[in-house]
């Protein structure tokens with residue numbers, strides 16, 4: 001993206017800090033995301049990627065720092081706050097209730113209800129079936145507990161849950177980690193499609209090929225700090241690997 | 255579950271030379287199961303959300319005692335309104351329910367917001383509520399007699415529906431069963447979702463009606479009151495149990511509250527990340543439990559026509575056992591209300607069957623203990639797909655129970 005300096009970012013996180021006891025998991029990170037853009041967040045294990053995204057998702061609010069959505073400062077103290085700003089998450093450890101069926105999980109915390117306030121299971125099942133058609137056409141087990149689904153099917157449920165609610169900002173924490181080749185391809189297509197709809201996506205991934213295929217910009221973290229954010233077209237894979245492993249910022253990058 | 259109950263019933267019928275499956279015995283069984291079953295419906299939700307409530311027996315004792323003092327001392331004497339006023343029972347019951355909800359809210363808040371394990375909080379409650387009975391200004395005296403209308407809540411000669419009203423209840427039940435199957439079918443149709451074959455749905459509806467009609471006809475009408483000689487009809491505690499079961503099942507299956515309870519039990523982290531107010535939900539399970547303790551306390555004191563200090567002693571064990579025998583899992587997220595009610599009937603069937611066989615009460619305890627562990631062992635084995643282990647558990651449990659029953663017969 002060339003005009004990043006002039007447009008208003010969809011999300012901007014400024015000087016975010018998160019500590020666990022004495023451990024500074026995220027230490028003064030600034031990062032941004034534009035509409036229709038995929039920003040890959042990469043870094044070694046324990047670099048602080050998930051923790052940074054948890055702060056945006058309200059799963060574990062930041063200790064300090066500011067978050068702007070469409071240029072406006074917002075407070076995100078819990079997952080509900082994040083959702084009201086159109087932020088949806090696919091968590092690394094799939095946050096599904098095993099004993100509940102797919103549609104129950106998709107609508108968890110946002111159940112559809114009838115006029116009497118009772119759960120409208122049929123409406124939820126039908127809506128789930130419709131999203132699933134788009135994600136994983138072979139998915140049929142709408143009414144069985146998620147426990148008995150395969151890893152890939154569970155992933156579809158987690159993704160369905162994030163896409164169904166018209167997210168404007170999507171956080172995907174290693175969305176293809178549990179998937180076979182065909183399902184991975186589906187997720188890639190989905191990412192392209194969501195992108196074209198103007199949704200901004202933070203994509204956490206360890207797969208450098210995925211990152212180069214899907215991302216527009218790449219933000220690299222190391223030990224809680226941002227090494228740098230680079231334009232995919234201006235760097236090589238080796239340069240990004242050097243950033244991840246040694247924290248070296250390439251000379252050519254912005 | 256139903257099969258186990260059938261085996262137990264037939265077994266006792268056979269061993270007792272035909273004394274078990276009689277209208278009289280089954281009618282009594284239904285009344286005796288009611289108060290434990292009422293509480294077990296609430297215990298299911300507590301255990302499903304990965305908590306426990308050890309205080310229910312003491313809570314029942316305390317609320318029962320307060321309600322007795324209320325109707326036998328405070329309303330007639332302290333407020334000078336006199337005995338047997340038409341409104342006494344309603345005020346008393348309302349006070350009991352509010353008290354139960356309040357105590358449940360306190361215990362639930364300490365668990366949910368205070369972060370103290372439910373085991374500890376309710377263990378404390380177990381001691382506190384029982385102890386408070388003796389601090390009510392009556393020094394633990396037995397409070398009796400109770401209000402005449404209040405007594406009707408406990409069953410007894412006048413505390414039943416009688417023939418006509420029992421049949422009306424039966425017809426309502428049948429209509430309800432058919433309607434719920436039909437409505438569920440229509441809802442799924444409307445959204446173009448797969449429905450069960452029509453034959454299966456019709457079968458379910460017909461079977462429900464047959465069970466309802468047979469139960470009323472053979473048990474409730476079949477049992478003639480020893481005092482009036484008329485058919486007794488469904489006893490009030492059983493009517494209360496039916497209402498409680500319907501309401502709690504509705505809350506568990508069709509309301510957000512229930513969905514959240516199961517979500518918390520299945521994966522507390524997912525529930526939290528889904529934006530569910532998990533603390534409030536957990537607290538509400540304890541509030542519901544407190545209310546159900548009050549209802550059960552009303553049934554038990556009304557039936558005794560008295561409140562005694564040891565009312566409800568060991569009920570926590572029966573209630574937890576009923577839930578667990580009914581398929582509720584301690585690992586959370588799994589359990590049904592109807593299963594717990596059946597579990598309570600199984601427990602009570604064992605006890606009353608052994609009474610018929612004149613087995614002393616310590617031996618009864620041993621058998622119930624064996625059955626409890628066996629039931630859970632079988633359940634765990636089946637869940638892991640270990641049929642052999644399940645078979646071995648069943649055999650060992652049966653042999654041990656039979657041994658205790660045979661040697662305990664007097």
Ligand SMILES: Nc1ncnc2c1ncn2[C@@H]1O[C@H](COP(=O)(O)OP(=O)(O)OP(=O)(O)O)[C@@H](O)[C@H]1O
Pocket residue numbers: 020023025043044045046047048049050051052092
């Ligand atoms: N809930 C927590 N309590 C304590 N420490 C935590 C917690 N969550 C994360 N950490 C620590 O914070 C650091 C950053 O963790 P984080 O999960 O953000 O890493 P990550 O970059 O997502 O790694 P990975 O690629 O392995 O997923 C790690 O050192 C981790 O141990």
Ligand SMILES: [Mg+2]
Pocket residue numbers: 049050051092173
């Ligand atoms: Mg991570």
